[in-house]
Amino acid sequence: ADTLIQNVPDRFGFGKPASPAQIARLDIDVRPDGVGLPAGSGTSAQGAVLFAAKCAACHGPGGVGGPNGSLVTTNSTAGKRPEKTIGNYWPYATTVFDYIRRAMPFNQPGSLTDKEVYALTAYLLHANGLIDEKTELDARLLPTVKMPAQPRFVPDDRRGGPDIH
Amino acid sequence: ADTLIQNVPDRFGFGKPASPAQIARLDIDVRPDGVGLPAGSGTSAQGAVLFAAKCAACHGPGGVGGPNGSLVTTNSTAGKRPEKTIGNYWPYATTVFDYIRRAMPFNQPGSLTDKEVYALTAYLLHANGLIDEKTELDARLLPTVKMPAQPRFVPDDRRGGPDIH
Amino acid sequence: TAAVAVVQTSFARGLQIGLPDVPDDPTKRMGAPPGQVGTRSGFEKLVKSPSDISSRSPLQDFHGIITPSDLHFERHHNGVPVIDPAKYELIIHGLVERPTVFSLADLKRFPGVSRIAFLECSGNFRTGKETMTPQEICGLTSQSEWTGVRLSTLFREVGVKPKASWFLAEGGDAAVMTRSIPVAKGWDDAIIAYAQNGEALRPEQGYPVRLFLPGWEGNASVKWLRRLELGDAPWQTREETAKYSEPIKEGKIRQFSFDIDARSIITYPAYPVQVQRGWIEIRGLAWSGRGKVARVDVSTDAGNSWQLAQLDEPVLDKAHVRFRHLWQWNGAATEIMSRVTDETGYVQPTFRQLLDARGPDMGGYHLNPITSWQVKADGQVLHKPENWR
């Protein structure tokens, strides 16, 4: 059937301008360069208390084991594949903050304060040996944390054809 | 996508031979030439009694009026389109027998004996002025009944293209 | 522990409930877990409109070309029967070498075929008042993907004799529905269908097995199919004489007019919608029983000028096609309408053209006129009734 691409206007004028306040209410994402991180800070020690109360039931004491998976790298048992954790598989530290803030605790999503998220992030980064115990984690420091897995990540370079790798 | 018509066998061998008895159980249709009509017979007088008892509630006393439509032709009221009935619209008398036997009475389908169906058919054909009151309707006579609408029926002769008639 | 609680409490498994209470912020409450069978959102109220003998699909509520199976129009002549698929049998006899009875499992073993095609009742037309929706005007058409065995495959299996020219299709419902069909359609594209939109036929559509005749008037696609008899002439059943025949000119009555004539209807905007000035995408459905839709034209000035509409892919043989036409409404009262042309060159007529061609006794079947919607200055959209009887 022959069809004709119609004259589409530049704009239809449907929808309403989004105000800065409307955007801010939802704009919770955090980028690897730290854009999106809120004010506030937290330490591993503060995080340890929170973790034991709100997270350990699902992720194990100290973030190891637990019904919903380890978050902390341990020496892998011989012959067993190491569990993927923040320490051995996550390429960006900012993702830890972003994900915990949006999705955890699983049964009370969106319930943590920014300060609590900083503290839990500090706790998990420290438990994985990625920051110092004393670090007061904040918007400036978090993007600077070096993640061991980062250099391993590559984008898909396949473009169809016979390549199956 | 290129596809290939495969080598299909003459027969797959699925299904079972249908025995004459199996066929006879379902083979209730009646053709215009009378093939399929069963033994038995009936008169308009016998049909009148049955009709009053089993049909008139839906098709009106004498087959005129009633919530489910007239079956008998009457003089049409001036300006009103005549209701389509056996007398003015049905091209084959055999269809009356076939349809009543398979589908009526609507609330007890398949409940009539062949004799009852002959009688009801005789009643409706007589009420429509198509057979004599005394006719003992049977497999031989029914296909010979002349139906006024028969010459009006034509098959669709349109074959696409601009013809909309 | 908390972890265990997540998995075992929260919601029951199985059938998911449509409309639990609505949280202020859904991001702060765990949602319903995965289930066995989904349900329509409780916010969506899609219903067919039932009468005593049929139920019309809500065309104005549909998107795309697939009709949800539970909203496929219904037309039956004494209700939907209950048939046990384990006891189901299809018997083929008459002018055949090998009268045969097939179980449902037998039918499914044959090579199959699927195709997307519409099904329309040839009595699918109503008019008479301004406050009519597309559902009321022509809700007796729907579209599914139909799967089954080609009737030609079964014809070969039973050895249809050369002199067989018609076959009788008979249903196992309380109407024991029967229609006579030319054998040529069986060799061409008829399907003995056992599935619809990926799953078994729905009860209202002939479960477990129906005849499906692509492009032909719905009544001929006999549902709850129990028997096919091959013969050398039509049976002249009540459905193909007293019903599904249409008076035309010179006192003639046309029967066996199987093909669905090409048709289209704008389903948006349509009564009871009220539109606003500015850009409006006019949307609708177009189809032809004789082949593919070649083009759809839309008029936004009461038929004075016409513009080519766009068609969503795929444009399939004997299938509903979704058309779209972008219109900038300036707020002046007008009439909008669509007109389909099929690949045979058939152009959808106006009601007046149909009446002129078929005469004043024109019957109520196979009416496929261009349907106009009046757009009032306040944006109200109303059906433009046809002047008939």
Add this chain to the structure above:
Amino acid sequence: TAAVAVVQTSFARGLQIGLPDVPDDPTKRMGAPPGQVGTRSGFEKLVKSPSDISSRSPLQDFHGIITPSDLHFERHHNGVPVIDPAKYELIIHGLVERPTVFSLADLKRFPGVSRIAFLECSGNFRTGKETMTPQEICGLTSQSEWTGVRLSTLFREVGVKPKASWFLAEGGDAAVMTRSIPVAKGWDDAIIAYAQNGEALRPEQGYPVRLFLPGWEGNASVKWLRRLELGDAPWQTREETAKYSEPIKEGKIRQFSFDIDARSIITYPAYPVQVQRGWIEIRGLAWSGRGKVARVDVSTDAGNSWQLAQLDEPVLDKAHVRFRHLWQWNGAATEIMSRVTDETGYVQPTFRQLLDARGPDMGGYHLNPITSWQVKADGQVLHKPENWR
């Protein structure tokens, strides 16, 4: 009178009940009258198989290419949220000229588009034992007709800035799911979908609005979409780093592998079916995220020789296709399998080929190997498990 009784008693209107008692002879009992919403026959027991995080489509029970909406696979990261469509909003901001908020009604006013396309979870592969059904092996793929507004239309509406190269799509579910998507996909064929198979999206599929990225891994087609932010780099969300990335050779981890690699699977005969000697129509599904299926080959001798299968029309871009291959089984034990080639020349690999190409650390995403079924001499059909880990 009797006539009144017919209409007013017999059955209740509205939702029709699936399985009343079965009459000995359905032709002798009035059936259920037309209704508002149909139901599946009570004889049909089609169910997804739910786990805590997903629910798999019963591929072995399907016919054709459309997945019934209530049997579309589910995968969500904290359940199905309840979202009031009247309060629903989509906000688009970031590198745009005009940050804008759209209501559901706003989205429906834009020019729309419908297309039939599959959606597959990139984690859609299980193996490990012989007693596995197609549903268990790869039930995380389904196909619908999706309707919505092209994302490119919204991009023009908000004025996406030239330097925008990625956008973040965010869901309004309890996982507040986020994925970074190249802007090019938005200009190409992404759809902001509000309908599925003719009706509103089902809750499990993102009601009232989801992103739909034809051919791409399902997780990226963010459901319950609440926000799009345009940016100049990916966000590196947890889903595109810790999840939905796959270890390949030399210690590398591949991410943003969006395309679904071409895949096919025989769905009949398959475990737990037992077949009989003689003619068998081998049936299955084939698809590619990179375009159209070019061909499907079937082997009935454990991969020694291959024969071209037939494809039901329509063969659509980025869509499940139904293939069929007629086979005369002589009763000897063998293995049967299918292999798809897409229009880019990609040939579905064996599991061994995948392992060789990706190395021993090969991850669990984007596994699309040829799936073999063992046909035993007694007709039992069993999965042939892959040797992995």
